[in-house]
Amino acid sequence: MRFLRWHNALRALCQRRGADITGMGFMAFDSVGGGSSASTYSTSPITAARQFLSEYWDGTLPVNPFLLARRAGLVVATADVNAGYSGRYMRAHRTIEINANESEVRQRFTCAHEIGHHVLNHEHAHRDSLEAFSSRNFDPKERAANQFAAELLMPTDPLTRLVRSGQIVSVDELARMFKVSQVAMTYRMNNLGIAR
Ligand SMILES: [Zn+2]
DSSP, X not given: OHHHHHHHHHHHHHHHTXXXXXXXXXXXXXXXXXXOOOOOOOSSXXXXXXXXXXXXXXXXXXXXXXXXXXXXTOEEEEOOTTOOSSEEEEGGGTEEEEOTTSOHHHHHHHHHHHHHHHHTTOOSOEEEOGGGGSTTOOOHHHHHHHHHHHHHHSOHHHHHHHHHHTSOOOHHHHHHHXXXXXXXXXXXXXXXXXXX
8 A cells, every 4th residue: 555655646746757856845645544443552662653644644745844733733832932942742732833943854853853752751851952863972861862853854755665666866855855864865865775
């Protein structure tokens, strides 16, 4: 089922190549429908992100983490101007706060990271500074939230298929397609072993 969806997606993408595939996104799939209704997620961040996607994502690229958060019943709010942090998750209020002073790709990653804290059942409220998002962060919860965010915004399946199809060759193009930073995309491709 999922394979078929991606197969069709790739075909649609190839047909569109040269048109607007580096634009704001494209609708390549039918809506998901029949997604998992499970409210308990795996403790593995990668598996949990896939479960979350199958439940709330309609297959549109780029993945919209703000929309998915709302679909999951979370409130997405803007942090105070002088917050001094990128984002935080307040479990008791089911609320994610995002620092709107940061770049859009940054805010998208922050949102995905905070959804990770929610889905992975991290108990206390986090205030995430820049260090929390660093690949050098060794706090297990922060690392898990980052792994969740990477799978949410750059799902293994479409990314791997796109790269292997040979249709998309530059990191820059992929970064725009998935609406992430080039640094995040490079890191992700290295992690998946699909870097060129
Ligand atoms: Zn965090």
